[in-house]
Amino acid sequence: MNQKIINIKNVTKIYKIGSVRVNALNGINLEINRGEFLTIMGPSGSGKSTLMNIIGCLDTPTSGAYLLEDEDVAKLNDNELAEIRNKKVGFVFQTFNLLSRTNIIGNVELPLIYSKGKPARSRKDLISDVIDSVGLKEWERHKPSELSGGQRQRVAIARALINEPTIILADEPTGNLDSRTGEEIMAIFQNLNKEGKTILFVTHEIDLARHAGRIVYLKDGIITGEEKISSPTNAKEKLENMPKLEDKINSIGENALT
Amino acid sequence: MKRILENIKIAFKSLGLNKLRSFLTMLGIIIGVGSVVAVMSVGAGAEASITENIQSMGTNVITITPGREQVFAGNREVRMESNAGQGGGFMVTRRFGDNEDEEIVAGELYLEDVDALKEKAKLLNEVVPVLSGFNSTFSYMSWSGNVSITATTEDYLSLQSYEMDKGSFFTASDVSNSSNVVILGYNVVTNYFGKANPVGEEVKINGKNFTVMGILKSAGSTFGMSPDDSVYIPITTAQNKIYGVDTVDQIIAKVESEDVMDQAIDEAKATLRVQHHILPGESNDFEIRSSTQLLEIASSVTDILIITLTSIAAISLLVGGIGIMNIMFVSVTERTREIGIRKAIGAKNRDILAQFLTESVVLSLSGGIIGVGFAGFVTWILGTFTTLSSLITAFPIILALSFSTVIGLVFGILPAMRAARLNPIDSLRHE
Numbered sequence: 001m002n003q004k005i006i007n008i009k010n011v012t013k014i015y016k017i018g019s020v021r022v023n024a025l026n027g028i029n030l031e032i033n034r035g036e037f038l039t040i041m042g043p044s045g046s047g048k049s050t051l052m053n054i055i056g057c058l059d060t061p062t063s064g065a066y067l068l069e070d071e072d073v074a075k076l077n078d079n080e081l082a083e084i085r086n087k088k089v090g091f092v093f094q095t096f097n098l099l100s101r102t103n104i105i106g107n108v109e110l111p112l113i114y115s116k117g118k119p120a121r122s123r124k125d126l127i128s129d130v131i132d133s134v135g136l137k138e139w140e141r142h143k144p145s146e147l148s149g150g151q152r153q154r155v156a157i158a159r160a161l162i163n164e165p166t167i168i169l170a171d172e173p174t175g176n177l178d179s180r181t182g183e184e185i186m187a188i189f190q191n192l193n194k195e196g197k198t199i200l201f202v203t204h205e206i207d208l209a210r211h212a213g214r215i216v217y218l219k220d221g222i223i224t225g226e227e228k229i230s231s232p233t234n235a236k237e238k239l240e241n242m243p244k245l246e247d248k249i250n251s252i253g254e255n256a257l258t
Numbered sequence: 259m260k261r262i263l264e265n266i267k268i269a270f271k272s273l274g275l276n277k278l279r280s281f282l283t284m285l286g287i288i289i290g291v292g293s294v295v296a297v298m299s300v301g302a303g304a305e306a307s308i309t310e311n312i313q314s315m316g317t318n319v320i321t322i323t324p325g326r327e328q329v330f331a332g333n334r335e336v337r338m339e340s341n342a343g344q345g346g347g348f349m350v351t352r353r354f355g356d357n358e359d360e361e362i363v364a365g366e367l368y369l370e371d372v373d374a375l376k377e378k379a380k381l382l383n384e385v386v387p388v389l390s391g392f393n394s395t396f397s398y399m400s401w402s403g404n405v406s407i408t409a410t411t412e413d414y415l416s417l418q419s420y421e422m423d424k425g426s427f428f429t430a431s432d433v434s435n436s437s438n439v440v441i442l443g444y445n446v447v448t449n450y451f452g453k454a455n456p457v458g459e460e461v462k463i464n465g466k467n468f469t470v471m472g473i474l475k476s477a478g479s480t481f482g483m484s485p486d487d488s489v490y491i492p493i494t495t496a497q498n499k500i501y502g503v504d505t506v507d508q509i510i511a512k513v514e515s516e517d518v519m520d521q522a523i524d525e526a527k528a529t530l531r532v533q534h535h536i537l538p539g540e541s542n543d544f545e546i547r548s549s550t551q552l553l554e555i556a557s558s559v560t561d562i563l564i565i566t567l568t569s570i571a572a573i574s575l576l577v578g579g580i581g582i583m584n585i586m587f588v589s590v591t592e593r594t595r596e597i598g599i600r601k602a603i604g605a606k607n608r609d610i611l612a613q614f615l616t617e618s619v620v621l622s623l624s625g626g627i628i629g630v631g632f633a634g635f636v637t638w639i640l641g642t643f644t645t646l647s648s649l650i651t652a653f654p655i656i657l658a659l660s661f662s663t664v665i666g667l668v669f670g671i672l673p674a675m676r677a678a679r680l681n682p683i684d685s686l687r688h689e
Binding site: 087091093098101115 | 261264271272275595596598599600601602603604605606607608609682683686
């Protein structure tokens with residue numbers, strides 16, 4: 001089995017907005033190995049999202065090659081891309097992007113609806129196992145609106161996991177969460193990575209970026225640098241040392257009284 | 259198959275979230291399908307009862323009418339060419355059937371013509387004259403109202419295959435004596451006497467006293483005109499005491515058998531030509547139609563009526579379809595983000611297309627099904643509170659349901675295509 005699951009060679013992306021050409025990506029070379037936890041960091045407008053969309057097969061590059069598990073996906077049509085997304089990519093978005101009118105089971109089941117062929121195990125078992133793995137067993141019949149932000153993001157992770165994708169793409173998954181909940185989500189990702197899942201994480205916060213094993217810096221559509229993290233931040237340990245929000249509120253309250 | 263069920267489930271869920279909106283959208287289809295099915299059912303009912311009426315007389319019946327330049331001829335008040343018992347009541351200014359190219363001049367028919375036919379036309383078994391009047395005043399004690407008068411001879415009962423409920427029909431001597439006797443139709447009895455037995459009672463028709471001799475069993479109605487609404491008196495009484503004429507409106511006769519229909523018509527024609535002193539080469543001043551021809555006229559009239567009304571009703575189906583298209587466009591815009599999510603997760607364009615197409619078909623087909631129920635209700639109302647009888651057959655229901663499915667597909671395709679073509683990246687960003 002090839003270690004290199006993503007191989008991007010000299011990829012460019014040019015948008016035409018009216019008569020204006022916007023060069024979002026100017027020749028990106030990137031390799032991602034199986035089992036890696038990689039962060040892409042960059043300021044807004046650096047081309048992070050464009051790169052993410054291309055890696056996630058939501059978009060195709062203007063030029064260059066993109067091999068996903070040795071399959072050239074740079075020139076596929078809409079329907080072929082949809083199939084790749086369904087089988088090989090698991091998305092976790094900043095804004096969760098759950099179907100608001102469907103309960104947790106329905107949301108997690110969604111990728112299965114669009115996949116060909118039956119999963120080895122029965123759908124029901126598969127769904128309930130995945131929901132269990134993100135700790136939402138007792139919430140499975142609830143709708144997203146009845147859940148907290150952290151819980152919603154766990155549903156999104158469960159949905160991303162259901163089809164056992166080649167890679168999980170997390171686009172600022174903690175952006176809408178408080179720092180403690182964000183850390184909890186990072187702990188889930190680290191845990192998944194430990195189990196062998198390949199994770200691509202996008203952020204603009206250096207603290208969060210250091211949870212990964214490698215950081216790639218992106219600016220103005222090119223990769224400006226790369227950093228190996230020898231000892232990534234351990235989200236679990238950090239959580240233990242983090243004061244809980246209610247503790248903090250209590251202590252502030254006591255101080256105010258005295 | 260599983261995908262289709264899944265889509266139907268999604269469709270019902272999303273329609274259920276906007277119950278009022280979905281219902282209002284369906285309303286166009288409900289009204290459209292409802293009126294198409296109701297019109298076709300009432301039409302089918304009318305046609306069935308016309309056919310039944312004409313066939314109950316037998317297919318071996320001919321009707322002779324005087325030549326007329328126009329429908330309303332003569333100076334008697336409220337007269338029409340054909341009477342209700344004939345399954346007629348419609349006005350025919352065109353000539354139908356075999357006589358179409360035969361020119362006919364104005365003329366009259368008399369009781370002497372009846373006698374001549376009885377004597378000379380050997381192929382005719384029963385020859386009965388009819389004189390009819392609409393909106394005649396009928397009163398019993400202090401109650402009064404309007405009825406139709408059918409004036410005829412004693413053979414009318416067996417010719418029309420009507421049955422007596424109580425009492426008896428008038429006799430040949432009543433006819434020759436111009437007796438003031440009357441036989442009441444079923445509705446006349448219920449309207450004026452309720453459950454009481456009217457036989458032997460004195461009633462007034464156009465101010466003249468009549469004795470009730472008998473009442474008829476109900477015979478149903480055609481186009482709201484029914485022999486049940488009529489009263490039956492001897493033709494001579496009507497001629498001498500009510501209208502003051504010596505003519506008759508029509509002569510009905512039974513032919514020995516259907517096989518000799520043509521000869522019988524020729525025989526009757528020849529007899530009447532002699533009777534009316536018509537020279538060779540001159541046009542007839544009367545017209546003879548067989549019951550088959552009457553049936554053709556009746557059904558062509560009802561067909562035109564049904565087609566016209568159905569087309570009008572079908573327009574509201576079209577309007578309903580436009581309503582569906584409109585609401586589906588709204589729905590696609592509202593759910594852009596959902597479409598983006600589904601696409602990101604692996605839905606192909608055709609999956610999204612199928613989802614929204616299913617939704618519009620479910621919307622319009624549900625409207626269709628409710629519309630059929632609505633039509634059932636309307637025809638029930640018509641059947642209960644008016645004399646219109648209707649016949650709900652499978653044909654208009656299948657037609658209306660397949661029509662509403664097609665409407666869902668046709669008017670759903672554009673919104674569904676718009677949904678399917680949405681770009682997943684833009685859709686995910688959609689607020």
